[in-house]
Structure formats: structure tokens, C-alpha cells
Amino acid sequence: MEKVVIVGGGPAGRVFVHGLHSSNKKFDVTLIKDEPINVNRCAVPYGIEDSKPVEKYCIPNSLVTDFGAKLVIDTADYIDTNNQTVKTLNSGSFKYDYLLLATGSKPIIPNIEGVNLKNIISVRSKSDMEMLRLYSKECKKCVVIGGGYIGVEVAVILKKLGLDVTIVEMLPHILLSTIDDDFVNEIESHVKENGINLMTNSKAVRFEGDKKVEKVVFEDGTKVDTDFVVVSIGVTPNTELAEKSGIVVSRYGIVTNEYLQTNVENIYSAGDCAEKKSFITKKPTRGEFGTNAVFMGKVVTKNIIGKKTVFPGVINANASTAFSYSFGSAGLIYKIAKSEGIDVVVGESEVMDMYPMMDGVKSIKTKLVFNKDNGKLIGGAVLRHGHCTAGNVDFISFGIQMGATVDDLLNYQYTTHPELAAKPSDNTYMFAARDALKKM
Structure with missing residues (x-):
């Protein structure tokens, strides 16, 4: 039975464990992580208010152990790539046939006077x-x-x-x-x-x-x-273990090929610690989102079980809130596209989120970024009242992934309902596409 070792307890590692467990092949899987209990990092701000116990915001270790993996709480200190062994500080060494580095990222702490004060x-x-x-x-x-x-x-x-x-x-x-x-x-x-x-x-x-x-x-x-x-000034890829073990890294993270394999045979990397390439430009980019880690973990799983799969790059779909607003983006927003030297057209729209006669109606503002040369959607952003923006951003991300064009968005079929959507003629994406077409 082939031995698989994972270093890191975040979403990439967990998804990888689940994928191996559900495959037809059998693996001897060990996951090494240095936190006894992982918190859901995106949820930390929402866990400040204490109406729920801290445990509600934590990831149970059963999501590893219930899926056939052995769990080791320790720090991976060195990888002997010649002998295919991961050495830990306290628990000995672990042999592997395949190794996934999913060591995540660490907060950037400013190097200024007083930064070590306790509060x-x-x-x-x-x-x-x-x-x-x-x-x-x-x-x-x-x-x-x-x-x-x-x-x-x-x-x-x-x-x-x-x-x-x-x-x-x-x-x-x-x-x-x-x-x-x-x-x-x-x-x-x-x-x-x-x-x-x-x-x-x-x-x-x-x-x-x-x-x-x-x-x-x-x-x-x-x-x-x-x-x-x-x-909260950002994070940096946690590449220390890879670096000291002779694995190539860049300022964006652990360098991998299109199959997420490092320069060392049978060692893969996924999640925050791994260098990512943009789905659109194919250049190295940042993308420390849990969803990217999940997508990458799935690709590594397929490659290890023998279904050769290319990771297409990150679209970086994202969303957040501030009081009664929610907002987000996917792909290249306008200023990023321009900085990449892409000739773009931006289509904008503002529609109501319900029929105009309904109580509580609010606006949805949408910006769609199209490549002027081929009309393809390469980015977009949404700003609206209420907490529904994630669905809008997901639509834009899927459109980018599927290669949607201005014409596709002008002619796609959508739903309507007095309480749930704009009136039939006023779809936010269609209006933004129509605006872009005028400018083209």
C-alpha cells in the first residue's frame, strides 16, 4: 500500500484526505499539523462576538481521522527528499511515496518598535x-x-x-x-x-x-x-519547510508545474503555501482563499490516483460584508486588467434587487470587465445591500471559467420574481453586457 504524507491541516489537506478516502485505490495516509485544533480562519472575525462557544468556529480533527488518515500533532522539521522521509520535531520520521505540502500561510507582522507588546x-x-x-x-x-x-x-x-x-x-x-x-x-x-x-x-x-x-x-x-x-496587513506563504528541504520557492509560494507537482518527484503543493497562476494571464499571482486551496487539493488527489489533471489557475472569486453592504469580485477588476496591459471594456449596471413596487427594494451595482480583442469576460465586481453578493460573484467566476462573451451574457436565460429578483427586463449582468457592447 502506497504511503501518503500531508503536512498541514487546512482545507487543501482535508480535501485531499477525503478524495483519497473515496477513491478506488487504498493508501496509508498520515497528516501532520502543528495546531492541536484548527480554527476556520475566515470565520475568526465573526467569532469575536461570544454568543456561540469557540468550538463552533473550529475544525474538528474527526474530519481527518474519520476518513482513514492518521493524525500527528507535531511540527514537520525537514524533508529528506532522497529517502522520501518527513522528519518531525518530536514524533520521529514518516516515509512517503507521495507528499503534499499544504503548510498554509502566516500573518505578516510589521517590523516596527513595540510590535511585541502583549495586546x-x-x-x-x-x-x-x-x-x-x-x-x-x-x-x-x-x-x-x-x-x-x-x-x-x-x-x-x-x-x-x-x-x-x-x-x-x-x-x-x-x-x-x-x-x-x-x-x-x-x-x-x-x-x-x-x-x-x-x-x-x-x-x-x-x-x-x-x-x-x-x-x-x-x-x-x-x-x-x-x-x-x-x-491584519495580510499573509505570506509558509514556505520555510520547503525551502530548507531544497524545494524551489518564489515570493508567491512553493513553485509547482501545471499538475501542482514541485521540482521534486512525488512532492506536490496546494493551498496558501503554493504559488498560483492566474486563470486569465497565466502569470504567478496571489490568491490566499480557502476555495483555491480546495480546488488545488482536488487536483492533487486526481493526479495521485492516476487521473492526470491540470490546474487551470485561480479566478480568486471573493466576497465580504460591511454593515448592511456586501461586495466582491472575481477575475481581474478594471485597474488590475489595465496594469496587465490588457485592452478592456467595462460594462456597468445598476438594477433593483426586487420589483420596484416591493417594500425594501435596494440597488445592485455590477461592473463587468471584457477583453476588447475577443469579447470574453475576464473580471467583474458587485456592490449591493444585503448579504447576497456571493451568488453574484459566483456567476461572474463561472462565466470567466466557461469563456463567456458579451453576446453570451446578452442572451443567457435567467429567472425573475417580485421578491427575489429584478423585474424581467432588468437583469444586472445583461444590462452590464449591453453597456459594454455600446462601448465596444
Whole structure:
């Protein structure tokens, strides 16, 4: 029986375990991870409010052990690629015929004075969530460093719990890596209206305090009082094990081929730690989303059981919320497409989410990005009231994956209902495609 070792307990590793378990082939599977219990990382902001026990936000180890894998709680320290062995700090060595590196990512911590003071928290682990729960009860003021999805989500939850919250962002706006500026302007206004302080174009250079942070000091000399700090400026691929074992890495992660195999035979990589290529440009790109890890884990499974499968690249479908708004994007938003040198046309629409005579009707704003040369959909973004944007983003992502064109979106068949959708003539994607066609 072939031996398979997985290093990492995130979604890529778990999906891989499930795929091997359901295949017709039999494997001896061992999963090594260094966290006794993994938290659902995307859910950490929502676990700050303590109406549910912490365990509700954690991933049970039975999702590994119930599917035939042996679980080892330890740190993988070195891979002997010649002898196909993974060495751990405390549990000995494990032989493999196939190895999956799914070591995930780690939070980026700014290298500034005072960063080691005890009330500075990341948003990553079970212990982070527990500390955030504690501080949200004991404290009145918080500074969130980083205005991406996680930073904004944490800020919104803390504000809802009654804290005075300030978001600090180095860039001119929050959320700039995923949403175009006009949508961001509207989201920022909404966030401010709900009482969150925004400091954009601002860089923290020092944390001041005796044992714990009391002030955040900025580049221009401004000081902001705080009871604790949340650092959420992004993550970096966890490639240390691969690097020290002679496996090729780049700044984007562990380098793989189209089958997600590394430069070492029988060693694969998936998830946050692995370099990804864009579905559209085929260039290396970032994409630290749990769904990408799942897709990659499935591809590795197929390749190991003998169904040779190419990973097509990431579309990076994403969504988030801020108070009563939800928003998201897939593929290349306009400014990213332009930075890649692609000649694009953007179609825009604004339709109602229900028939106009219905109570509570709100708008849906959609932007679709088409390659001007061939009319293909390569990106899009959505902003709307309510928490329904994920379905809109999924549609855009699927359209990109299927190679949909302007004509396809002008002529696709859709549903309507007074309470559930726009009136029959007013489909948001069709209107955006029609706008793009005029500009073409």
C-alpha cells in the first residue's frame, strides 16, 4: 500500500484526505499539523462576538481521522527528499511515496518598535479569537492596522460590540486589492456613517506603552490612543519547510508545474503555501482563499490516483460584508486588467434587487470587465445591500471559467420574481453586457 504524507491541516489537506478516502485505490495516509485544533480562519472575525462557544468556529480533527488518515500533532522539521522521509520535531520520521505540502500561510507582522507588546493581536488562530473576545469585553478603544477584508470585518464586529474603532490603511483607500475605487468610495462612506474612524494614506511607525500598547504613532507624528491593536496587513506563504528541504520557492509560494507537482518527484503543493497562476494571464499571482486551496487539493488527489489533471489557475472569486453592504469580485477588476496591459471594456449596471413596487427594494451595482480583442469576460465586481453578493460573484467566476462573451451574457436565460429578483427586463449582468457592447 502506497504511503501518503500531508503536512498541514487546512482545507487543501482535508480535501485531499477525503478524495483519497473515496477513491478506488487504498493508501496509508498520515497528516501532520502543528495546531492541536484548527480554527476556520475566515470565520475568526465573526467569532469575536461570544454568543456561540469557540468550538463552533473550529475544525474538528474527526474530519481527518474519520476518513482513514492518521493524525500527528507535531511540527514537520525537514524533508529528506532522497529517502522520501518527513522528519518531525518530536514524533520521529514518516516515509512517503507521495507528499503534499499544504503548510498554509502566516500573518505578516510589521517590523516596527513595540510590535511585541502583549495586546497586539493577529487574526489567524483559535488563541487569536479567544484574545479578541476577551479584549472586546474589557476594552473601549481599538486600532485595526490594515484595511483589507479581514481588517474591515474585524472593525465592523468590534464597532457593533460598542468599541471605538479606527482602521489604519497605508493606501489611499481600504479594500483596493479587490474592489475598484468607485465601489470603495461608497463602502468607505457607509463604514464612516456607521461610526468607524478611517485613517487612509497613514502608516503606523511605533507602538507606545508600558508592557501593553497605549498609543499608535504615525509617520506624520500623529498619535492615537488605544486599548489594543489588531494587525491584519495580510499573509505570506509558509514556505520555510520547503525551502530548507531544497524545494524551489518564489515570493508567491512553493513553485509547482501545471499538475501542482514541485521540482521534486512525488512532492506536490496546494493551498496558501503554493504559488498560483492566474486563470486569465497565466502569470504567478496571489490568491490566499480557502476555495483555491480546495480546488488545488482536488487536483492533487486526481493526479495521485492516476487521473492526470491540470490546474487551470485561480479566478480568486471573493466576497465580504460591511454593515448592511456586501461586495466582491472575481477575475481581474478594471485597474488590475489595465496594469496587465490588457485592452478592456467595462460594462456597468445598476438594477433593483426586487420589483420596484416591493417594500425594501435596494440597488445592485455590477461592473463587468471584457477583453476588447475577443469579447470574453475576464473580471467583474458587485456592490449591493444585503448579504447576497456571493451568488453574484459566483456567476461572474463561472462565466470567466466557461469563456463567456458579451453576446453570451446578452442572451443567457435567467429567472425573475417580485421578491427575489429584478423585474424581467432588468437583469444586472445583461444590462452590464449591453453597456459594454455600446462601448465596444
